[in-house]
Amino acid sequence: MSDTVLSIQGLRVAYGGIQAVKGVDLDVREGELVALIGANGAGKTSTLKAVTGTLPWAGGDVQYRGKSIRGLGSYALVAQGLAMVPEGRGVFARMTITENLQMGAYTRRDAGGVRADIERMFETFPRLKERADQLAGTMSGGEQQMLAMARALMSRPSLLLLDEPSMGLSPIMVEKIFEVVREVSAQGTTILLVEQNARLALECATRGYVMDSGLVTMTGPAKQMLDDPRVRAAYLGEETPG
Incomplete structure (x- = not known):
């Protein structure tokens, strides 16, 4: 657990004159599930976008496995083992579920392994298997979220x-998504989770960070933060005595 997978150091991101x-x-250390919580507009998503190279940095550094990833595009990062499930899912709407999963494995060259992983995703998300040939854009929001997670795991x-x-998402779908998050974490994948549902995030996390402005x-x-009266x-949504 001492090996640092991701190290964000003094990161600054700006939109025009606004410091986000x-x-x-x-x-984030090897094997951890780290939760980054905070209100809307706190800068959580901007932080993730900067890590994945979709937003430029105004300052600071991000290191992945001990090396700076400044200037690296998303393709290079995926090839190095870093994948992201973006806010809003971002599935390929005019492709089928199976084609979306194949796209998730575009950096891989092991055709047999890819086929086996598609079957594994279908076992994890049975609803996707039922709709394997359905266009992704015709699915519900919850189903698209499942597909976005499965597609990222294909890499x-x-x-x-x-x-x-x-x-x-509906409460039932949220429960299913977090069940999968816990399962993926238990299988050894290191996770950085940005989530507005602070309770759910901290309940499944190892450690937590709060962002504000x-x-x-x-x-x-995480367990200590769950008990912190300020959090x-x-x-x-709880009132502090006094």
Whole structure:
């Protein structure tokens, strides 16, 4: 657990003159499930987009397995074992479910392994198997979220970034998605989870970070943060006595 997979150091991200991320430090170690929580507009998604190279950095550094990834595109990062499930799913709407899964494995050259992993995804997400030949754009939001996660897992990532996987889903679908998150973590994949549902995120995480207005304002073991009155009041909807 001492090996650092992802190290974010003084990261700054700006949109025009607006500082969305103001010098964030964050580490994710091998085998951890780290939750990054905070209100809308706190800078969580901007942080993930900067890590994956879809937003330019205004300052700081991001290291993946000890090496800076500044300037690397998403393709190079996926090939190195870093995959992301973006907010809003981003499935290929005019492709079938099976074709989406095949696209998730585009950096791989082991055809037999890819076929076996598609079957494994169908076992993990039986609803996808039932609709294997259906166009992704015709599925429900929850089904698309399942597909987005399965597609990312097809690259066999060693680090998986999840951006708001529960957003807009029914309670039953949220439960299923988090069941899979816990399962993937238990199988050894390192995960950085950005999630507005603070309770769910912290309940399945090893450690947590709180972001507010572009800054990390709190960090610690997830169970300890669940019991912290400041977290409970700000993010779990509970009133503090007094």
